[in-house]
Amino acid sequence: MEWLASPTFRTVLLGATLLGAVSGVIGCFALLRRQSLLGDALAHAALPGVCVAFIVTGAKHPLSLLVGAGAAGLCGALFVMLVVRGSRIKEDSALGIVLSVFFGLGVVLLTRIQKMPAGNQSGLDQFLFGQAATLLEGDVIVFSVVGVAVLVVIALLYKELKLLCFDRAFGAILGFPMRGLEVLLTVLLVVVVVIGLSTVGVVLMVASLITPAAAARQWTDRLSRMLLLSALFGAISAAVGVVASASVSKLPTGPSIVIVSSALLLVSVLAAPRRGVLWAALRARRTAHRVRAENLLKDVYRWCERRGDFETFVPLTIVMGMRGEPGRRLYRTRDRLVRRGLLLVDGDQLKLTRQGRREAARMVRRHRLWEVYLVRRLELPADHVHRDAEAMEHALTDELVEELGALLGHPEVDPHGQPIPPREPLTEPTK
Amino acid sequence: MTYEQWVIVAVGACVGAGCALIGAFLVLRKIAMLGDAISHAVLPGIAIAFLLSGSRATLPMVIGAGIFGVLTVVLVGALSRTRRINEDASIGVVFPALFSVGVILISKYAAGVDLDLDCVLFGEIAYSALDTLRVGGASLGPRPLWITGGILLVNLVVVLVFFKELKLTSFDPELAAAIGISPVVMHYVLMSAVSVTVVGSFESVGAILVVAMLIVPPATAYLLTNSLAMMLVLSALCGAASAVGGYAVSAWLDCSVAGAMATVSGLMFVVALVLSPRYGLVAQAWARALLGRRMREQLVLLHLGSASAQHGTAAAELAQRFRWRAAQAERLLGGLERRKQVERVGDGWRLTSYGTEAIERAGKDVLRHADEDGGGAA
Numbered sequence: 001m002e003w004l005a006s007p008t009f010r011t012v013l014l015g016a017t018l019l020g021a022v023s024g025v026i027g028c029f030a031l032l033r034r035q036s037l038l039g040d041a042l043a044h045a046a047l048p049g050v051c052v053a054f055i056v057t058g059a060k061h062p063l064s065l066l067v068g069a070g071a072a073g074l075c076g077a078l079f080v081m082l083v084v085r086g087s088r089i090k091e092d093s094a095l096g097i098v099l100s101v102f103f104g105l106g107v108v109l110l111t112r113i114q115k116m117p118a119g120n121q122s123g124l125d126q127f128l129f130g131q132a133a134t135l136l137e138g139d140v141i142v143f144s145v146v147g148v149a150v151l152v153v154i155a156l157l158y159k160e161l162k163l164l165c166f167d168r169a170f171g172a173i174l175g176f177p178m179r180g181l182e183v184l185l186t187v188l189l190v191v192v193v194v195i196g197l198s199t200v201g202v203v204l205m206v207a208s209l210i211t212p213a214a215a216a217r218q219w220t221d222r223l224s225r226m227l228l229l230s231a232l233f234g235a236i237s238a239a240v241g242v243v244a245s246a247s248v249s250k251l252p253t254g255p256s257i258v259i260v261s262s263a264l265l266l267v268s269v270l271a272a273p274r275r276g277v278l279w280a281a282l283r284a285r286r287t288a289h290r291v292r293a294e295n296l297l298k299d300v301y302r303w304c305e306r307r308g309d310f311e312t313f314v315p316l317t318i319v320m321g322m323r324g325e326p327g328r329r330l331y332r333t334r335d336r337l338v339r340r341g342l343l344l345v346d347g348d349q350l351k352l353t354r355q356g357r358r359e360a361a362r363m364v365r366r367h368r369l370w371e372v373y374l375v376r377r378l379e380l381p382a383d384h385v386h387r388d389a390e391a392m393e394h395a396l397t398d399e400l401v402e403e404l405g406a407l408l409g410h411p412e413v414d415p416h417g418q419p420i421p422p423r424e425p426l427t428e429p430t431k
Numbered sequence: 432m433t434y435e436q437w438v439i440v441a442v443g444a445c446v447g448a449g450c451a452l453i454g455a456f457l458v459l460r461k462i463a464m465l466g467d468a469i470s471h472a473v474l475p476g477i478a479i480a481f482l483l484s485g486s487r488a489t490l491p492m493v494i495g496a497g498i499f500g501v502l503t504v505v506l507v508g509a510l511s512r513t514r515r516i517n518e519d520a521s522i523g524v525v526f527p528a529l530f531s532v533g534v535i536l537i538s539k540y541a542a543g544v545d546l547d548l549d550c551v552l553f554g555e556i557a558y559s560a561l562d563t564l565r566v567g568g569a570s571l572g573p574r575p576l577w578i579t580g581g582i583l584l585v586n587l588v589v590v591l592v593f594f595k596e597l598k599l600t601s602f603d604p605e606l607a608a609a610i611g612i613s614p615v616v617m618h619y620v621l622m623s624a625v626s627v628t629v630v631g632s633f634e635s636v637g638a639i640l641v642v643a644m645l646i647v648p649p650a651t652a653y654l655l656t657n658s659l660a661m662m663l664v665l666s667a668l669c670g671a672a673s674a675v676g677g678y679a680v681s682a683w684l685d686c687s688v689a690g691a692m693a694t695v696s697g698l699m700f701v702v703a704l705v706l707s708p709r710y711g712l713v714a715q716a717w718a719r720a721l722l723g724r725r726m727r728e729q730l731v732l733l734h735l736g737s738a739s740a741q742h743g744t745a746a747a748e749l750a751q752r753f754r755w756r757a758a759q760a761e762r763l764l765g766g767l768e769r770r771k772q773v774e775r776v777g778d779g780w781r782l783t784s785y786g787t788e789a790i791e792r793a794g795k796d797v798l799r800h801a802d803e804d805g806g807g808a809a
Contacts, residue, residue: 031520034517034519034520035519036517036519036520036522036523037464037519037522037523039523040464040467040523083704086704086712086715087654087704087710087711087712088653088654088710089650089653089654089704090458090461090463092458092461092462092463092464092519093458093461093463093646093649093650093653094650095463095464096463096464096466096467096642096645096646096647096650097646097647097650097697097700099467099642100467100639100640100642100643100646100647100693100697101643101647101693101694101696101697101700102697103639103690103693104639104640104643104689104690104691104692104693104694104696104697105690105693105694105697106690107639107687107689107690107693108681108684108686108687108690108691108694109686110687110690111685111686111687111690112684112685112686115685115686203471203527203530204527204530204531206523206527207523207524207527207528207531209523210520210523210524211523211524211527211528213520214516214520214524217515217516218515250538250539251535251538251539252534252535252538254531254534255530255531255532255534255535256531256535258527258528258530258531259528259531259532259535262524262527262528262531265524269510269513269515269516275515277513277515
């Protein structure tokens with residue numbers, strides 16, 4: 001493991017991590033402004049610039065190549081703006097045109113360079129797929145300076161950029177030069193893309209911008225936290241990717257970085273608190289359980305109510321027939337209610353406990369009050385309101401129900417003539 | 432031209448026309464970048480097919496890549512349907528992930544064998560004529576021509592057979608769904624066609640030319656017409672023309688054929704962008720200038736109409752009133768004089784009877800337009 005300590009490796013690791021963090025930050029703005037694929041187009045558009053810089057200077061000075069790439073990327077961005085603003089072509093097509101035509105032009109220039117006496121192809125592979133392993137100390141210094149500059153600009157213009165992302169029109173009314181900020185953000189994006197190309201390459205550049213940002217978005221609703229998290233995700237992906245590709249033979253760096261960040265994104269989309277897909281599924285499951293439990297209590301209550309007798313046990317088969325729910329699911333709901341002390345079970349028969357009866361009466365009250373409301377206030381026919389009330393009874397809160405009761409003048413029967421249970425918990429007749 | 436050159440041009444034209452036909456619907460549905468995504472995301476499919484079959488046979492690769500092409504669409508759809516990530520970002524995270532898997536597979540298990548990354552990405556259309564299709568020992572001509580010609584034919588059939596379904600689901604998906612044409616099914620029909628097109632063209636000409644031909648010629652055609660059928664015809668023609676023109680350029684400059692074809696398609700787009708009779712930048716700027724002049728002329732007429740007819744109004748006064756340069760006011764008045772709508776009186780200008788009529792006409796126009804707008808809204 002001595003390579004871990006070697007200065008070359010540390011240089012590469014540092015450079016890639018830094019780039020990961022900076023791309024993560026700038027990627028947040030691209031993501032929030034729904035310009036995720038602009039980075040992809042700009043990365044491809046840089047190729048002809050690199051070629052022209054090489055043809056003009058006749059050498060592979062990193063700085064002149066970066067300047068060439070940046071100029072071409074900027075041309076591409078301006079062309080996208082011109083086409084989208086000035087014609088009926090939509091943004092997606094404009095991006096695709098810049099991406100493929102600029103890159104095609106780049107390939108043309110490249111094949112010309114190969115035919116030149118001084119030219120050779122060695123720069124191309126690096127440009128396409130990135131070559132983090134060849135990062136030199138000088139490169140890392142350039143990256144650090146540029147990266148820190150980008151971060152400083154973002155920090156200084158933080159609130160203006162925030163306005164640009166979330167409420168452009170309001171920003172314009174306040175007198176901020178929103179068009180100028182857009183251009184500035186695009187320039188920053190071009191700068192980051194151009195320096196990022198050397199680690200991950202053209203095709204994967206868009207991922208090092210967008211993937212950490214999309215992952216960070218899942219964990220928070222605050223821009224400041226999202227920027228920090230995205231920088232962190234970008235840096236972690238880059239560091240892990242670099243270490244992995246150094247320790248496993250023939251594992252290319254750029255793709256390793258992207259795989260790590262994609263894994264982070266997957267975990268975030270699934271498991272981030274509140275927003276995560278798994279959390280949402282869990283919430284939906286809980287709601288479904290609650291609705292089933294409330295329905296079962298209510299069904300037993302209504303059967304007892306019709307017989308005027310809450311003390312005898314109700315055969316489960318009758319309740320089963322009322323809603324046509326699968327038996328297994330009904331058993332599970334029943335068992336949960338028994339555990340909560342709301343139901344008593346005797347063989348295949350059910351009975352509400354006192355507490356269960358109170359709960360059920362609360363549901364029935366909600367249901368019937370809502371029916372009264374629909375009939376009186378919205379003037380729906382009485383035979384149309386049951387299904388709506390079936391859904392609303394699970395969503396109404398107690399406070400709302402009491403306001404509804406007051407609004408309707410505390411009615412005692414629902415539109416079908418059935419009694420509405422009173423507000424107070426049922427008091428057992430004293431024996 | 433030699434036989435080899437004919438083959439290259441023919442392959443390019445088939446790719447151009449075939450991609451453009453199907454790409455027109457990507458452009459219309461605003462999912463052009465999905466074409467780019469698919470063209471990269473099929474890489475693991477190609478790699479896996481290569482590793483399993485151990486050869487560069489076309490069929491396994493087309494199947495493998497086709498599976499991953501559709502998988503890309505499914506993943507992008509699934510990710511954006513969670514509503515946690517919007518659609519363009521979903522595209523931007525899915526295809527690099529799949530592409531990375533492909534690059535890793537190739538560099539770990541297939542590097543230096545027969546599957547060259549550059550070749551997959553850039554293809555080598557220049558060698559089209561050298562790759563001969565042989566069936567049972569008999570030579571049937573260049574294999575790339577068979578493949579790309581087949582793709583052109585398939586896309587032509589898809590577009591002709593599903594013309595009205597594709598048209599309706601592209602422009603009015605709600606209506607399509609209401610009358611029983613599933614937009615989802617048509618989406619997958621289209622995406623399957625794109626996948627097959629990308630994969631088949633890929634090997635012969637490389638990814639970058641496929642992306643260019645999927646997007647650029649249809650966008651060019653979109654600037655020229657409002658009719659879908661016309662747009663399809665123009666797209667295919669532009670695609671084929673870019674191939675022919677691109678080959679000429681590459682022969683002239685001795686450079687990459689695929690790159691030159693993409694570049695020429697871009698030039699054609701720029702020409703259409705600037706010069707399209709209805710939607711070009713020049714035509715639009717001209718229309719705006721014309722509208723501006725008509726509005727200023729009406730301002731002049733109205734102003735003269737409300738001013739004293741005895742003494743007339745000086746050009747300088749108009750210029751000051753509307754903040755025009757003096758020369759501009761003179762020019763406007765000169766134009767109106769030639770139409771006999773104003774005349775000189777002393778040092779100033781006044782309306783003629785034609786001028787009064789012009790104001791009335793303009794007023795009626797305004798009222799009529801307001802009427803029509805009102806009617807339209809109701």
